[in-house]
Amino acid sequence: xxxxxxxxxxxxxxxxxEAAVPALLEALGxxxxxxxxxxxxxxxxxxxxxxxxxHLADALxxxxxxRLCSLTHVSLSWNSASWPLRHPLDxxxxxxxxxxxxxxxISVGAALALQGSGRLPLAVCGDGDFLxxxxxxxxxxxxxxxxxxxxxxxxxxxxxxxxQERVARIRGRPVENRWVGQRITEPDIDIAAMARAQGAQGFxxxxxxxxxxxxxxxxxxxxEAGAIAVVDVRVExxxxxxxxxxxxxxxx
Numbered sequence: 001x002x003x004x005x006x007x008x009x010x011x012x013x014x015x016x017x018e019a020a021v022p023a024l025l026e027a028l029g030x031x032x033x034x035x036x037x038x039x040x041x042x043x044x045x046x047x048x049x050x051x052x053x054x055h056l057a058d059a060l061x062x063x064x065x066x067r068l069c070s071l072t073h074v075s076l077s078w079n080s081a082s083w084p085l086r087h088p089l090d091x092x093x094x095x096x097x098x099x100x101x102x103x104x105x106i107s108v109g110a111a112l113a114l115q116g117s118g119r120l121p122l123a124v125c126g127d128g129d130f131l132x133x134x135x136x137x138x139x140x141x142x143x144x145x146x147x148x149x150x151x152x153x154x155x156x157x158x159x160x161x162x163x164q165e166r167v168a169r170i171r172g173r174p175v176e177n178r179w180v181g182q183r184i185t186e187p188d189i190d191i192a193a194m195a196r197a198q199g200a201q202g203f204x205x206x207x208x209x210x211x212x213x214x215x216x217x218x219x220x221x222x223x224e225a226g227a228i229a230v231v232d233v234r235v236e237x238x239x240x241x242x243x244x245x246x247x248x249x250x251x252x
Contacts, residue, residue, distance in 0.1 A: 016088070017088045018087070018088045018089070041084075044081050044082050045058070046058050046082075049209070050236045051206075051207065051208065051209050051233070051234065051235055053075065053077040053078060053079065053124075053152050053235050054079050054082055055209050056124070056150065056152060057082035057083055057124075059209070059212035059213050059216060060122075060124075060150060060212070060216055062213065063212075063213060063216035063217050064120065064122070064216075064220065067120050067220075068118055068119045068120065069090070069119060069120045070089050070090060070091070070092055070110065070114055070119045070120070070121055071083065071090065071091045071092065071122055071123070071124070072092050072106060072107040072121050072122065072123045072147075073094070073102075073103040073106050073107050073110075073123040073125060074091075074094070074123075074124045075103075075125060075126040075129065075152045076126060077126065077152055077154070077235070078152075089114075089117075089119060092110050100129075100132065101128075101129055101131075101132025103123060103125035103129040103130065103133060104125060104129070104130060104133035104134060104135075104136035105133050105136040106123075107121065107123035107136075107147060107149060108136045108139055108140045108147060111140065111145045111147040112143070115145065115146075120148060120224075121147045121148065122148045122149075122150070123147065123148070123149045123150070124149075124151075125149060125150070125151055126152055126153075127152070127153040127154065127184060127189070127191065128184070130149070130151050130191065131184075131189065131194075134194055134195070134198060135198060137199065137200045137228055138198040138199055140199075140200070141198055141199025141200055141228055142199070144226065145228070146224075146226050146227060146228060147223065147228045147229075148219055148229050148231075149200075149229070150216075150219075150230075150233060151191050151230065151231065152233060152235050153191060153232050153233060153234050153235060154234075154236065154237035155184045155185045155188060155237070191204065191205065191230065191232035192204050192205065192232050195228075195230035195232075198228075199228070200227070200228035200229065201219070201222050201228065201229045201230070202230050202232070203215050203218065203219050203229065203230065203231040204232030205232040205233070205234050206231065206232065206233045206234065207234045215231055216231065219231050
């Protein structure tokens with residue numbers, strides 16, 4: 001394990017990639033031309049008629065349109081195929097060290113750093129992540145740091161549901177009890193109201209695929225006017241197939 005240590009390098013350059021790489025290319029000079037095979041990318045299209053994180057991402061990307069945007073955080077349920085990345089600032093990375101509840105705080109800090117860049121700071125957080133760090137929004141409101149935060153709300157600490165299922169399989173216990181202590185329902189939490197309590201604008205809950213586009217457009221307009229906007233989207237509890245396989249696989 002590296003324990004978050006820096007990797008061994010020949011020359012450590014204290015610089016951002018977008019500043020260092022062009023300088024390195026210039027120093028190296030032109031290389032020999034070589035043929036590069038054309039890459040075909042299958043257009044992303046969410047499947048099914050139930051509102052999932054894929055539908056959320058597709059509608060959000062369309063609402064963002066041609067705007068420069070930085071993903072400051074994404075949920076565990078995020079499908080990387082849903083959002084093409086073309087610049088170092090398009091995606092700022094995940095929680096270092098597997099931090100729990102870091103999404104809101106990380107996103108407020110990133111939004112502060114992005115001020116004046118012309119980029120729309122955009123976070124997609126799970127509901128559990130949001131609830132653990134919601135008060136970070138007060139800081140954004142207090143210091144007037146515009147930010148768009150979309151909550152992929154599956155009404156559960158779903159990561160732990162899958163973990164409890166895995167443990168149940170290992171120990172021969174009923175997997176149908178995996179929800180115990182992890183579901184966030186009865187009553188449902190009013191995410192939009194919690195956002196408003198911190199000084200942000202709250203939207204939702206959005207429960208229909210057809211309502212995503214107009215809600216995202218309103219939220220983006222609010223951010224561009226200088227506000228912090230939080231959109232509660234009720235999604236089906238699911239991960240990508242690869243993530244689910246890792247979380248629920250049986251022990252050898």
